[in-house]
Amino acid sequence: MSAQGTPQEIGQISFGLMDPEEYREMSATKVITADTYDDDGFPIDMGLMDPWLGVIDPGLECKTCGKHSGSCNGHFGHIELAAPVIHVGFAKLIRRLLRGTCRECSRLTPVDGRRTADAEQAAEERKRHYREELRRATELSNDPSDVLKSAIRECRKVDYCPYCGAKQFDIKHEKPTTYYEIIEVPHSNLSKRLERAMDPEEGEAVTPDDVAGELDDAGFDAGRIRELLSGTYRPDRNDIERLKNLSRALGRLNDLETVDEDLSSSAEYLVQEDMDKLMPSDIRDWFEEIPDEDIEAIGINPERSRPEWMVLTVLPVPPVTARPSITLDNGQRSEDDLTHKLVDIIRINQRFMENREAGAPQLIIEDLWELLQYHVTTFMDNEISGTPPARHRSGRPLKTLSQRLKGKEGRFRGSLSGKRVNFSARTVISPDPTLSLNEVGVPERVATEMTQTMNVNERNLEEARRYVANGPEGHPGANYVRRHDGRRLKVTEKNCEELAEKVEPGWEVSRHLIDGDIVIFNRQPSLHRMSIMAHEVVVMPYKTFRLNTTVCPPYNADFDGDEMNMHALQNEEARAEARVLMRVQEQMLSPKMGENIIGAIQDHISGTYLLTHENPQFNETQALDLLRATRTDELPDPDGVDDDGRAFWTGRTLFSELLPDDLDLEFTSSAGDTVVIEDGQLLSGTIDEDAVGAFGGEVVDTVAKAYSKTRARILINEVAALAMRSIMHFGFSIGIDDESIPPEAQERIDEAIDNANDRVGELIAAYEAGELEPLPGRDLSETLEMRIQQQQGRVRDTAGEVAEEYLGEDNPAVVMAQSGARGSMLNLTQMAGCIGGQYVRGERIHRGYENRTLSHFEEGDLTAEAHGFVEHSYRSGLDPKEFFFHAMGGREGLVDTAVRTSKSGYLQRRLINALSELEAQYDGTVRDTTDNVVQFEFGEDGTSPVEVSSSVDESAVDVEEIADRVVDAEFDDDEEKTRFLGGEREPLNLSEHADDWWMEAAGGD
Ligand SMILES: [Mg+2]
Ligand SMILES: [Zn+2]
Ligand SMILES: [Zn+2]
Incomplete structure (x- = not known):
């Protein structure tokens, strides 16, 4: 490609079909030999590697352009097909055109020729209507192919052509490329019956001439009748009518009193439906006759695309550069899949020609034709349903044209929209609580490569x-x-x-990368902004990337084998942008929720809970140990003196060391108590998920918004560090015994189960007796189902209450559930008390055998037990029936997630592709690539979700609070402030002000 010929701007791209003549013109050579290289390793002339098609071996010269491999892009060749074949890509359009046009005169048939007086004129009128629809579709940027579809639907219904009056038949399409016409033919035993009728056992025989005479002008001549008798008759379309006349005529002939009853009485027995296969050549002939104006009326531009070009007579051969062969270590050449396919095509093409010239029987010709069609079809698409894919000798399906383009690894998604990049690394991640959340541990091996x-x-x-x-x-x-x-x-x-x-x-x-360098870090699937953030490098030994556990939520990462990617930035601009815009701390507030997405998780929460819930006391050594990983190097004043006269510090006092000095806050914790923070001192309440957790921990969120991201980052790092020391101080573990409840508790749960079973029994009895009161909008069986579910829910609630009562406040699993660190009371209930009902699609389990779920139950058994109620707990263990039901309920969840991820992934892809060209500009507008304004202000209100309150009871922007803050920052002393606030402003006439502004801008006097 020459540089001066490169277009600067693309005006438009039009798509269309290629004229076979065009294929021949652009072809560098005709290809007739199925071989590639001769014994000396040179490409064979007119073979698939002909040097006219371009060169791949270094040193050789392209015969077409004279350039060497690397600079020659290659040139197309062509194969003259011995017989036309269908282009699979157009199978649907071919079907539509066959259905929409006349089988005799090939014209579009929008109206029925028998039903309309002036059919031709009416047809023209309809075509004008289609053109108008097309124009409208283009104007409204609707899909013009919808017009084509509805036009064809109309044309297909027609029985007689409005132009030539020919009877029309339906087209059957057998995928991928076979078409049949469903026509009426003389019944298979017609000739025999006719013979019998003309030469009855009693009476005189009649000759074909007699019959022809009786039929006179409305029927057959004697020759046709002889054909009918001999069975060589092929109906002309109008003959079907004549055939029906024939039966009536035979009945009228006096000599034929004993005529075959069927033949005389009912014309229907004369004909039968038959499938007449349309060969590609027939289709080509048919399409050639379609007038330009007719295809134009359904939205095909006849100058670019003639319908007969959908039936190939010439096959373009891609240049060798598009299907290079590779030389293996042993010197053997391995050809590209496309070349293999072309070899097949040429071989069959050759055999077809030879057989035809030798005058082979029609059957053999048809078989070869079908084979040629198969090879050309799979050359273009080797994944057509219903067609066995062409395979390698090894059994691997060949990767042909369509497979090169389609899908994730295809040309578009694999090579054009996404590529491999340099300066990137990928490895397993593991946690490191000693890192800051802004940092990433990079293995030395990666650091020396990037x-x-x-x-x-x-x-x-x-x-x-x-x-x-x-x-x-x-x-x-x-x-x-x-x-x-x-x-x-x-x-x-x-x-x-x-x-x-x-x-x-x-x-x-x-x-090499060194400590403090900025890199970009990413975990797939990158679904939101926080999936790609900038981290500062800390070079470390071993082979994994190390992260602080507080950044797990934004990446949705865990350490069960997750891998992440790192990108080293290659210029100052990129590094500066990453540091200012993409650093983890800058991404702390999630645009989705408007709250912090980075914060304490899991053990951090258990740690702060243990530290603050009962406000325990620590001696000096312990207090110093707890705060050792924070900036605090001096302990605050002690909270008091213990019995031995030693100073002590409480958990809340120690926690307060991490807070900004002037922080005031009051909120309710996950544990349910009220947290009061005044002047940076935690006075009461438990610090747990609602205070410092990721996903909107109140303290973290407030510090990030009211102080700074840097302050919030320090807070999170220190809370995590303090929590880790704290949980290590107290010790924290769970075991199976933590989920056991005493026998009396189990008895209470069993009692609740028995009660529920009784109630369910009563409900079933009432239902069966027809006495059940239906709920509004529900029928009886739905009502029963809902009432039973209600009873089962009640059992689980009771089990939960009992479990909560007996497990106690200091049970570690309870601590985790209440603090929001991990798990829920429901999880605990199911472990200790009772698992409860299993549901599939919101209903108890009904599927299985006929009228029962398992063969262990009687048919029609409606009890809780027979429909998936699990009485046991996870700790006590399930019986086999329960286990089976539980697996059914569990399976639904797995299937749901699997289906949901793939569906939402595809939706995401489409949304990203649709919005990818929109960009927020520095002037505040959102524009597309051609500078069209999509929004005058970002999001129509110009506010960023992370800077705005998301809570329902507050207004989105707290104007008063912001104004106070600005004024406070502006004035040093109160006197100045009062003067400013109290001073009266000069009245401002807006229009005059606008005038001033205009004069200034216009440069006037
Ligand atoms: Mg994982
Ligand atoms: Zn060339
Ligand atoms: Zn016609």
């Missing part, structure tokens, strides 16, 4: 030399240098010392 470009100057000269001297293996070293003249030199263990001496200002050094 480099940053250093522009050497006087100030960093020594540093740069040090990196180079360390070589590519020592960390922190360098991998490449670039000299003044632009030459790039690889730093090796051998030359590094020497090269380091030579480094001077103006050079570029590609140094």
